[in-house]
Amino acid sequence: MIANLELVIDICLLAFLIMIVFASIKITDLFAVTMLFGIFSFVSALLFLDLDAVDVAFTEAAVGAGFTTVLMLSALRLTTRFENVKHRHSLLGLPIVILTGAALLYGVADFPNMGDANAPIHHHLAPDFIRLTQQKIDIPNIVTAVLASFRGYDTFGETVVIFSAGAAVLMLLGMGHVERKQEPEKNLILWVVVKPMIALILIFGLYVQFHGDFGAGGGFQAGVIFASGFILYSLVFGETYARKVIPATILPRLSALGVLIYGVTGLMSLISNKPFLDYNALSSNPVGGQHLGILLVEAGVGLAVFSTILLIYYSFSGREVIHYE
Amino acid sequence: MIIIGWLSDVCLLLGGFLVLTGAVGLLRLPDFFTRLHAASVTETLGAVLLIIGIMLDTGLMLDTAKLILLICVMFIANPTITHGLCRAAAHGGIKPAMETKSPMQNSTPSDSKNIYENQIQTETGVSGKAPK
Numbered sequence: 332m333i334a335n336l337e338l339v340i341d342i343c344l345l346a347f348l349i350m351i352v353f354a355s356i357k358i359t360d361l362f363a364v365t366m367l368f369g370i371f372s373f374v375s376a377l378l379f380l381d382l383d384a385v386d387v388a389f390t391e392a393a394v395g396a397g398f399t400t401v402l403m404l405s406a407l408r409l410t411t412r413f414e415n416v417k418h419r420h421s422l423l424g425l426p427i428v429i430l431t432g433a434a435l436l437y438g439v440a441d442f443p444n445m446g447d448a449n450a451p452i453h454h455h456l457a458p459d460f461i462r463l464t465q466q467k468i469d470i471p472n473i474v475t476a477v478l479a480s481f482r483g484y485d486t487f488g489e490t491v492v493i494f495s496a497g498a499a500v501l502m503l504l505g506m507g508h509v510e511r512k513q514e515p516e517k518n519l520i521l522w523v524v525v526k527p528m529i530a531l532i533l534i535f536g537l538y539v540q541f542h543g544d545f546g547a548g549g550g551f552q553a554g555v556i557f558a559s560g561f562i563l564y565s566l567v568f569g570e571t572y573a574r575k576v577i578p579a580t581i582l583p584r585l586s587a588l589g590v591l592i593y594g595v596t597g598l599m600s601l602i603s604n605k606p607f608l609d610y611n612a613l614s615s616n617p618v619g620g621q622h623l624g625i626l627l628v629e630a631g632v633g634l635a636v637f638s639t640i641l642l643i644y645y646s647f648s649g650r651e652v653i654h655y656e
Numbered sequence: 657m658i659i660i661g662w663l664s665d666v667c668l669l670l671g672g673f674l675v676l677t678g679a680v681g682l683l684r685l686p687d688f689f690t691r692l693h694a695a696s697v698t699e700t701l702g703a704v705l706l707i708i709g710i711m712l713d714t715g716l717m718l719d720t721a722k723l724i725l726l727i728c729v730m731f732i733a734n735p736t737i738t739h740g741l742c743r744a745a746a747h748g749g750i751k752p753a754m755e756t757k758s759p760m761q762n763s764t765p766s767d768s769k770n771i772y773e774n775q776i777q778t779e780t781g782v783s784g785k786a787p788k
Contacts, residue, residue: 518743524736531729 337381344378359414365403372396385547386474389539393555398640401562405647468621470544478549479625483608486628487593490635494590497583497639500646506579507649515569525567532560540633544622550629554636562644570648579649582642589635596627664712671705674698687753688745696738704730 348371355367372395379388443450464476478486540553565573600612610624611617681694704727711723 520736520739524732528729528733 347374369396369400389547389552393552397559469618475543479628490593490632493639494586497586497642500643504646521567529560550632554633557637558640579645582638585638586635589631592631660712664709667705667709671702674702688750689752700734
């Protein structure tokens with residue numbers, strides 16, 4: 332019964348996703364399309380939640396629905412609201428789409444069934460991860476153990492990717508200026524409500540950061556949540572004040588510092604004659620070393636993500652608006 | 657214990673009913689503001705009632721505290737979001753649908769006035785001129 336219910340929920344959510352995709356192709360109002368993208372992210376987060384991938388759902392909700400929507404809106408501010416393209420229907424597209432779709436469906440036929448216990452993925456690495464997490468790392472959240480310890484190299488790469496994304500946006504767009512911009516209108520209700528909300532968001536960000544070993548969460552999600560607190564402040568009180576709280580010039584340095592913390596944690600194990608990112612070397616007790624290593628690495632990830640997200644937001648919102656006809 | 661189970665059931669049913677009402681209102685009401693009203697008012701209470709129902713059903717644990725915090729956040733954030741949406745709509749020039757033929761006023765269609773204005777007039781007792 333429960334399994335059937337989950338199946339029904341999955342089918343409903345997937346149908347929602349397909350409807351949102353068609354709607355966002357058809358609608359020419361870019362503001363509405365941005366909102367639809369946000370809804371799309373929320374629905375996918377629900378889908379991940381239904382698949383018991385809480386960490387992924389968390390990231391999708393924070394990044395996809397939260398930050399990306401704000402970023403799209405601040406990009407939308409720089410252009411026109413309505414799409415200016417006439418939809419031309421090319422008949423050539425139809426067979427290509429049908430062929431690609433058929434090829435994809437043909438490929439899907441080779442996949443193991445969803446939740447199949449005999450699928451290769453459940454026999455190759457997953458049992459080792461589950462067993463070794465209990466033995467060597469001893470934290471409840473296996474996802475964090477895999478992410479920060481077993482596959483620390485991958486996560487290091489991801490952190491560097493985030494850092495380089497921030498650097499690329501900075502080089503392309505610059506930090507922008509805030510003097511020319513119009514400040515948001517004063518709205519007492521928003522001011523009163525948003526102040527305690529920001530405090531709650533920041534505390535929740537810290538909770539997600541440091542509770543990542545025990546429950547859903549970790550550096551990536553915490554960085555986005557922490558940054559969204561500041562973005563909310565900037566949206567309600569004006570960017571001049573936000574840039575006084577966190578100056579734009581400090582953000583690239585913080586972003587680099589996050590990657591540096593990660594790298595130095597790896598180097599410290601290298602110094603004591605162990606492989607790169609082997610946290611056992613960090614303490615006399617190997618399990619304690621793992622805990623310390625994961626804490627440091629997650630802190631580096633959180634710092635890098637937080638500063639990069641805020642940096643990208645500043646770059647977009649600090650751009651001068653050009654009024655089109 | 658049985659009473660708590662009953663209370664939980666009542667909360668869940670009432671919450672589900674309110675959420676359903678909000679959905680119907682969102683589809684049936686005439687303009688943006690009334691739809692927003694239907695969606696926000698009923699669903700704020702509906703979601704909170706659903707959470708309370710779940711809380712009563714599962715009993716006291718650490719998650720109860722988290723759910724209470726969630727209720728607090730929803731009670732503050734939901735009306736504020738509605739307020740923000742409403743302001744943005746008013747700022748963007750969306751007008752409430754006022755030209756309605758209401759069965760409450762027994763007037764001819766040509767005489768159909770602004771229902772909103774009429775309400776204000778009856779409430780304040782002012783009809784164009786100040787009463788002496």
